[in-house]
Amino acid sequence: MRFDAFQDFRRRQLASDPSLVDAAETNVYRALAPLRPDPPADPGTVHRCDLARAWLQRYELPPEWSGRAMVSRGVRHGLGTVFPWLHAVRARVWLPGDVYPVYAELARAAGLAPATYPTLPAPVLPAAPADDRPEYLLLANPSKPLGRYLSDAECAALVAWVQESPHRHLLIDSVYDLGAPFAAGTRRLLSTGRAVLLHSVTKGWLWPRSFGVVLLGAAQADLAGAFRADPPTPEQLRLAESLLTEHGDVPRQVADALAARAERLFDRLPAEVLGAVAPAGRTCPGNYFFPVDIPARTLRQEYGVLALPVGVFGESAWTGSVLTSLADAFGPDPGPARRPGGAGGRAAGAVADRQAGQPESAIT
Incomplete structure (x- = not known):
């Protein structure tokens, strides 16, 4: 699926199911706009x-x-x-x-x-x-x-x-x-x-x-x-x-902000999905892309996580997908959330969102 087509798909999915964890935002400039000099x-x-x-x-x-x-x-x-x-x-x-x-x-x-x-x-x-x-x-x-x-x-x-x-x-x-x-x-x-x-x-x-x-x-x-x-x-x-x-310190500020966002993403992921994120990616400064060896459809249907299919980035024989940490829900004040786990991860994530009082607009 090409990027433009996926963006349309993403909007429809989030509109129809606000409980989805949006791990498919790619616009780093919008996410980190306050840091831009x-x-x-x-x-x-x-x-x-x-x-x-x-x-x-x-x-x-x-x-x-x-x-x-x-x-x-x-x-x-x-x-x-x-x-x-x-x-x-x-x-x-x-x-x-x-x-x-x-x-x-x-x-x-x-x-x-x-x-x-x-x-x-x-x-x-x-x-x-x-x-x-x-x-x-x-x-x-x-x-x-x-x-x-x-x-x-x-x-x-x-x-x-x-x-x-x-x-x-x-x-x-x-x-x-x-x-x-x-x-x-x-x-x-x-x-x-x-x-x-x-x-x-x-x-x-x-x-x-x-x-x-x-x-x-x-x-x-x-x-x-x-x-x-x-x-x-x-x-x-x-x-x-x-x-x-x-503004020589801005890259460090960007790296720190992205590290904080990544931790908020990890807190929202089911244990099985978090376990599929490579340690090197979790510790790479300034990283906001996290490939996992789980198809995007499986992530969405079984775990309630909306990820980027690898085809968005180009041709690939790999069947995994890519998570990102740029959605509003992972920003500086996303509200408390608990990590869903096991086969009931999707329902647990939705409950955690409701318990935290998180508005739907924080995801969509």
């Missing part, structure tokens, strides 16, 4: 080179990389610049097929015919042998909706994949990494010298499509001109400076 009032001039250096300093990356740190309007804009270049050099491109449908849309718009690999219930790297073409594999770390950082073994497998051929490279989407410096796995992949890192203020500061950085490698030096010819607006540059210098 206001744009700056000062219209002063900001230079891209200064922002690139400020970004490198925040993430503890070498200052001499400033010539490789291309200022962009975010990861989507970054990929929208990288993908046409990959088409021009006739690159072979691998995308995660169950992460973010926009990856494939951007690739096809650039004339690419990407192949895919699965990430759910765990990443499986492509086994196709290398040839003499440039070859790029896109990954996210943390990976969503997997809901966790890549493990040491998975990062080692990626390093081995790259080292099998001098033509292989990685594209790392780090937008969900709310920490500084970046995760150890991301830094390990960067150390291969074969990775392009894409980052933005989209998730950490809740400002989508405004500012990001694409950290190029030596093999992508020809891309610098394309980024310099298509910069963010002066207003976006000023916003970025404000976010990095005046």
